[in-house]
Amino acid sequence: MSPSESPVAPAIPPTGLSVELGRDRPIRLDCGAELGPIMVAYQTYGRLNADKSNAILICHALTGDHYVADPHPITGKPGWWSELVGPGRVFDTDRYFLICSNVLGGCMGTTGPMEINPATGQPWGLSFPVITIGDMVQVQARLVDFLGIDQLFCVVGGSMGGMQVLEWVHTYPERVFSAIPIASAARHSAQNIAFHEVGRQAIMADPDWRDGNYLLEGTRPHRGLAVARMAAHITYLSEPALHQKFGRNLQNRDKVAYGFDADFQVESYLRHQGSTFVDRFDANSYLYITRAMDYFDLAAENGGTLANAFRGARTRFCIVSFTSDWLFPTPESRAVVHALNAVAANVSFVEIKSDKGHDAFLLDEPEFHATLTGFLEGAAAHRGLPRPGAAVVGRSQP
Amino acid sequence: MMVINGNLRVDLRLIADMVEPGSRVLDVGCGEGALLAWLGRNKNVDGRGIELSMAGVSAAVSHGLSVIQGDADTDLKDYPSGAFDYVILSQTLQATYAPKTVLTHMLRIGRRAIVSFPNFGHWRVRLHLLLRGAMPVTDTMAYEWYDTPNIHFCTIRDFLSLCRGLGITVERSIPLDRLGKVLPLPNCDGAANLFADQGLFVLSRQG
Numbered sequence: 001m002s003p004s005e006s007p008v009a010p011a012i013p014p015t016g017l018s019v020e021l022g023r024d025r026p027i028r029l030d031c032g033a034e035l036g037p038i039m040v041a042y043q044t045y046g047r048l049n050a051d052k053s054n055a056i057l058i059c060h061a062l063t064g065d066h067y068v069a070d071p072h073p074i075t076g077k078p079g080w081w082s083e084l085v086g087p088g089r090v091f092d093t094d095r096y097f098l099i100c101s102n103v104l105g106g107c108m109g110t111t112g113p114m115e116i117n118p119a120t121g122q123p124w125g126l127s128f129p130v131i132t133i134g135d136m137v138q139v140q141a142r143l144v145d146f147l148g149i150d151q152l153f154c155v156v157g158g159s160m161g162g163m164q165v166l167e168w169v170h171t172y173p174e175r176v177f178s179a180i181p182i183a184s185a186a187r188h189s190a191q192n193i194a195f196h197e198v199g200r201q202a203i204m205a206d207p208d209w210r211d212g213n214y215l216l217e218g219t220r221p222h223r224g225l226a227v228a229r230m231a232a233h234i235t236y237l238s239e240p241a242l243h244q245k246f247g248r249n250l251q252n253r254d255k256v257a258y259g260f261d262a263d264f265q266v267e268s269y270l271r272h273q274g275s276t277f278v279d280r281f282d283a284n285s286y287l288y289i290t291r292a293m294d295y296f297d298l299a300a301e302n303g304g305t306l307a308n309a310f311r312g313a314r315t316r317f318c319i320v321s322f323t324s325d326w327l328f329p330t331p332e333s334r335a336v337v338h339a340l341n342a343v344a345a346n347v348s349f350v351e352i353k354s355d356k357g358h359d360a361f362l363l364d365e366p367e368f369h370a371t372l373t374g375f376l377e378g379a380a381a382h383r384g385l386p387r388p389g390a391a392v393v394g395r396s397q398p
Numbered sequence: 399m400m401v402i403n404g405n406l407r408v409d410l411r412l413i414a415d416m417v418e419p420g421s422r423v424l425d426v427g428c429g430e431g432a433l434l435a436w437l438g439r440n441k442n443v444d445g446r447g448i449e450l451s452m453a454g455v456s457a458a459v460s461h462g463l464s465v466i467q468g469d470a471d472t473d474l475k476d477y478p479s480g481a482f483d484y485v486i487l488s489q490t491l492q493a494t495y496a497p498k499t500v501l502t503h504m505l506r507i508g509r510r511a512i513v514s515f516p517n518f519g520h521w522r523v524r525l526h527l528l529l530r531g532a533m534p535v536t537d538t539m540a541y542e543w544y545d546t547p548n549i550h551f552c553t554i555r556d557f558l559s560l561c562r563g564l565g566i567t568v569e570r571s572i573p574l575d576r577l578g579k580v581l582p583l584p585n586c587d588g589a590a591n592l593f594a595d596q597g598l599f600v601l602s603r604q605g
Contacts, residue, residue: 318459319466337466341473344481346446348459349466353452370460378462 016043016066016073018109021142027104028138030295033129037118040143041109042066042101045085046093048149054385055149056091057140058100059157059164062289063229063281065108066100074280080362087388090372094388095380096153103164104139105131105289107282114215114282124284126212131288133160133296137167144175151175153383154376158182158361159328160289163296166336169317170298170309178316178379180372183325183361185332186306186339187297192327195235196290199228203283212284225283226274233273238324238357242266299339306339316382317347318375320368322360348375406436409578409598413486413512416570416600417441421483424448424508426470426500427490431458434465446482448473471495474503482508489596491515492548498560505566505603514574514598519553519591537576538595554591561601570600 021027022036029035043066048055058068058081069085071078084090091098102110105128113128120127144152155168155176162184169176188196203209206224210217234242246266250256253263262268302308317340321333330351340347352368354360360368380387406414410433417423419441425434428447431454437443447465449455458465466473470487471494485508487500492515494500504511516538517523526534533543541548552560554573561568573581573594583589590597 316464334468337468338473338476341466341476342478344478346444346464347466348455348464349468350455350459351452351467352456367456371456374460374462378464381462 016041016070016109018042019143019146021139021146027135027142029129029135030132031130035104035111035129038104038111038139039109039115040101040104040111040139041106042099042143043068043070044100045069045091045098046096048097048147049385052149053151053153053383054095055097055099055144055147055152056154056156057144057152057168058091058098059140059155059161059168060100060103061157061159061161062232062293063277063286064161065106066102067108068098068100072280075276083364084369084372090369090376092388095385096376099144099147101140101143103136103289105136105285105292107285110139112282113212113284113288123215125215126284128284128288130291132292133163133167134171136292137164137171140164140168141172141175151177153385154178154180154379156180156182156372157184159184159358160293162328163188163293166298166309167296169313169315170302173310173313173315176313176315177383178318178375180318180320180375181333181336182320183322183328183333183358184336185328186299186309186336188293188295189332192235193294195232195327196294198231199290200287202227202231203287206283209283212287214283220278221283222275222278225278225281225286226271228283228286229277229281230270230274233270235327236357236359238326238355240324240355241357244355245269306335307342310340310345311343313343313345315345316375316379317345318371319347319349320361320371321349321351322354322356322358322365322368323351324355325358325360327358406432407578409514409574409596410436410488412572412574412578412580412598413488413514414441416512417443417484419443422446422481424477424482424485426474426485426487426504427493428458428463428465429454431461431463431465433486433488434458434463435461438463469494470500474500474507477503477507479506480509484508484510484512486512488512488514489516492550492552494550497550497552498564501560501566501601502564505564505601509602510569511601512599513557513601514596515552515557516548517554517591517594517597518551519555520595521592536595554594554597555587557597557599558587561599565604567602567604568599569602570598572598574598 026034026036067079069079069082087094102108105112107114113124117124155165162181165181203224206221208219209221249265251265251268256263298309299306321330337349423445425447434445448468450469455467485504523534573590574596576595
């Protein structure tokens with residue numbers, strides 16, 4: 001029984017697109033297991049041009065999804081990059097064809113631990129194989145194959161999405177004309193692994209986690225997942241951002257209550273972040289995807305020299321970091337720049353001044369958006385993509 | 399002292415004219431990328447830039463140029479040997495921590511290096527120091543000693559002596575006035591060292 005024929009009603013309302021991949025040729029995972037067929041949920045914006053040269057693959061971050069510019073089906077909130085997508089915007093839908101898929105191991109429609117294992121008819125849970133960033137990218141490449149696209153005009157993503165961008169260039173250099181890894185790194189640092197471990201332990205310490213079998217046992221480890229989200233959320237901000245937003249302001253009271261309710265606004269805010277997150281995210285997915293990030297180390301995969309990962313790549317790179325991002329600080333981006341310089345790759349690198357921390361890549365940062373627009377413009381000129389509205393005029397000229 | 403000529407400062411235009419069409423160029427301290435943009439547009443050059451200021455990098459990348467944030471002292475060592483036809487360092491050598499290392503890297507990375515810098519041997523500088531006994535502040539050296547980014551001033555003679563020491567061939571040596579125009583001076587170091595506000599040099603590795 002394929003997942004699409006599964007008797008279990010899909011948790012996700014049927015917006016967006018979905019495709020079954022790997023029926024004839026299973027996905028060979030880094031851990032050695034084979035997976036297939038799998039479902040991949042994705043979304044597209046704009047139109048693919050005749051020679052299929054205008055496709056941009058957007059890679060989402062840890063808790064992101066393929067609803068880049070659509071209202072989220074569960075929360076109803078605007079898509080996570082909706083301000084960047086549309087006619088005349090950074091990712092101009094009059095010019096580019098945008099693709100974003102929910103990652104392997106995710107919980108928004110792509111095969112992951114929450115979905116039904118066709119072999120058993122039960123949710124995968126912890127029997128789902130451990131996946132890597134490389135596995136996610138391999139699945140994305142299958143989707144791009146399915147869409148009939150040989151070369152992507154651009155692969156772009158922030159944070160874990162940026163890891164996927166780097167993996168794309170490493171694995172499929174000839175398929176990536178330009179690449180924009182944002183607020184990312186070529187390996188997950190010890191500190192970042194440590195934060196992820198705190199999150200995982202919080203989930204696994206929740207009695208409702210039931211050794212990962214909560215879906216079968218009818219419980220949900222909401223408390224553990226909420227704590228994981230609260231801890232992680234702090235790492236996405238910055239001290240100045242937290243200070244500006246909350247300071248030591250109290251929540252609906254004039255003085256501290258000498259108890260453990262949320263006295264401070266920042267506590268109340270974090271609790272809210274945690275409690276809303278559990279409505280839209282699966283705890284086991286969180287374990288699997290954080291693990292995939294922890295395992296990511298492009299230098300180690302290439303004999304300990306990061307430059308080897310990009311040798312021969314003709315991709316045009318634009319690397320972006322943010323001054324106040326302490327989760328993926330600028331030196332991580334700079335290490336990638338140095339590696340690319342060492343193989344004389346075509347690379348731009350901008351550190352954007354922002355006090356918004358790691359999350360800056362999701363927020364309104366005009367200088368960041370101008371950088372993206374300018375880089376895409378330059379890359380489009382080199383790729384020979386006409387400006388919107390210019391193609392017809394160009395053809396009519398003698 | 400910005401003189402625009404075909405949208406390019408005259409001294410940059412002079413450099414641009416030296417670059418062969420279709421070549422690979424690394425512009426170190428490229429600012430907002432005016433030279434790179436001109437070279438890309440007019441000479442089909444594959445150009446890259448390094449710039450220290452965040453505003454400069456941001457403007458350059460927003461114009462579609464391949465520019466990284468970095469500086470000559472720390473970032474040149476990463477590039478492989480022979481990656482470029484030209485490595486350009488305009489008005490920046492005197493602001494580096496290790497000019498000798500920078501120069502060595504430039505000629506390792508590039509087949510040729512194009513270097514310009516303000517000449518501390520100019521007669522006005524000498525006179526300033528002689529008569530006033532104070533650090534000279536001129537059009538080409540517009541800072542007071544306590545806030546200048548220029549930490550390694552040299553004369554044209556000093557520079558040529560360093561090139562000799564490093565076994566660098568000086569292919570062309572062009573004396574410039576303070577506006578960046580070529581000075582019609584006799585082809586001898588002494589005259590240039592006395593009368594040129596700036597020196598512009600095309601260098602290559604010996605042998």
